[in-house]
Amino acid sequence: MSKNPETIALHGGEYRSDPSTTAVAVPIYRTTSYQFNNTDHAANLFGLKEFGNIYTRIMNPTNDVLEKRVAALEGGLACVTVGSGQAASTFAILNCCQSGDNFVSSTDLYGGTVNLFTHTLKKLGIEVRYADPSDPKNFEKAIDDRTRCFYAETLPNPYLRVFPMKEVSDIGRKHNIPLIMDNTAAPVICKPLEHGVAIVVHSLTKFIGGHGTVIGGCLVDGGNFDWTADPKRQPMFNEPDMSYGGAKWGEVVPQLTGANVAFAVRARVCLLRDLGAPLAPDNAWGIIQGLETAPLRMKQHCSNAQKVVDFLTKHKSVDRVIYPTLHKGAVGERAKKYFKGGNGALVGIEVKGGVEAGKKFIEALKMFYHVANIGDARSLAIHPATTTHSQLTEEELLAAGVTPGYVRLSIGIEHPDDIIADLDQALGASGKPNLKAVS
Ligand code: PLP
Secondary structure: OOOOHHHHHHHOOOOOOOOOOOOOOOOOOOOOEOOOOOHHHHHHHHOOOOOOOOEOOOOOHHHHHHHHHHHHHHOOOEEEEEOOHHHHHHHHHHOOOOOOOEEEEEOOOOHHHHHHHHHHHHHOOOEEEEEOOOOOHHHHHOOOOOEEEEEEEOOOOOOOOOOOHHHHHHHHHHOOOOEEEEOOOOOOOOOHHHHOOOEEEEEOOOOOOOOOOOOOEEEEEOOOOOOOOOOOOOHHHHOOEHHHOOEOHHHHHHHHHOOOOHHHHHHHHHHHHHHOOOOOHHHHHHHHHHHHHHHHHHHHHHHHHHHHHHHHOOOOOEEEEEOHHHOOHHHHHHHHHHOOOOOOOEEEEEEOOHHHHHHHHHHHOOOOEEOOOOOOOOOEEEOHHHOOOOOOOHHHHHHOOOOOOEEEEEOOOOOHHHHHHHHHHHHHHHOOOOHHHOO
């Protein structure tokens, strides 16, 4: 199979045409259930002696095509789709941690993930320990013998500093702790599994779906982490699971499948089984349409974003532009180290004049949509302090890099001249017009 994302997005995985109809486009299998051949077949499927379709809460042939394609795109061995990116983050942690355990997470996170980690998981008895990624050693300092995983985002907003994934996954591997990366903001341009990361999660809602039409998420198992190397460190994979006949997932999955995909299998047969939250096949189909052109769109997103950055850095009404390559020193270097083919579509700006100027700017935008999403084909803008991050305390806001005047832009795939013209006229409304900058 090709290693090129443009080809993988269309042909990745095993699907060539529908086995019963030869349809080329992936059909939507709108079914809850699957007819068993006989009682032995049914028993074998439930007993994991054979793999096959049982019930759509756990697997579905439409989702299967999407899962195999995303796994191939990320260079992983298996993928499990779920109903949203939030469900993917939740499953990623619950697949490693139980009550009494802890995990170490980067402070650079999506606000919804902070809520999940700080409040909801705490109520389940799982402790998050935050580590500032500006020094990877902070992750090591936070470990104790109940630490089960590390968690971070490849390209977190609002700071837009690329995460030191090799540095932190090397630390994790010394202690048999896997690094889980949320790669939502950088599909195609970054492949975390090539840098020692064990598990990738995505909100498929964003650049992979790409059209602002469908909510979805997934977990990709890199197949590169030995869950059995330190049984005390990873009890979920080494102690008998009484909900599944005493299975020790780290041992049994490689025996059954011949592949190191214990994380993906456990997420599917335990977490999807018990917690629900599957991706609906209709939504999987919508995301497949988006995935087919995601590599092409990412090129345009990134090239437009670079043009916007070049324009805004010279604009009189802008105090500061935040973009991965604009960071100084090692942080800026990380974009070069980890990204190929572009530096992402997200751009942060601090408009001169603080909150009021920022609000005026957003309200004056004509083509940009004012929405909570990122990764749509259209250009989007939002003021995080009063929206996506508004449930955070002042301290948490500052730790997350959300200053009062910060505006987040998700640059779309429109013509760059039109994107820049809209930004320029809106900046004019917020302060001084900069007509000279528009050539
Ligand atoms: N991860 C990141 C980086 C996000 O930006 C988001 C949503 O904005 C999520 C996860 C959650 O995804 P979803 O909205 O699909 O639940």
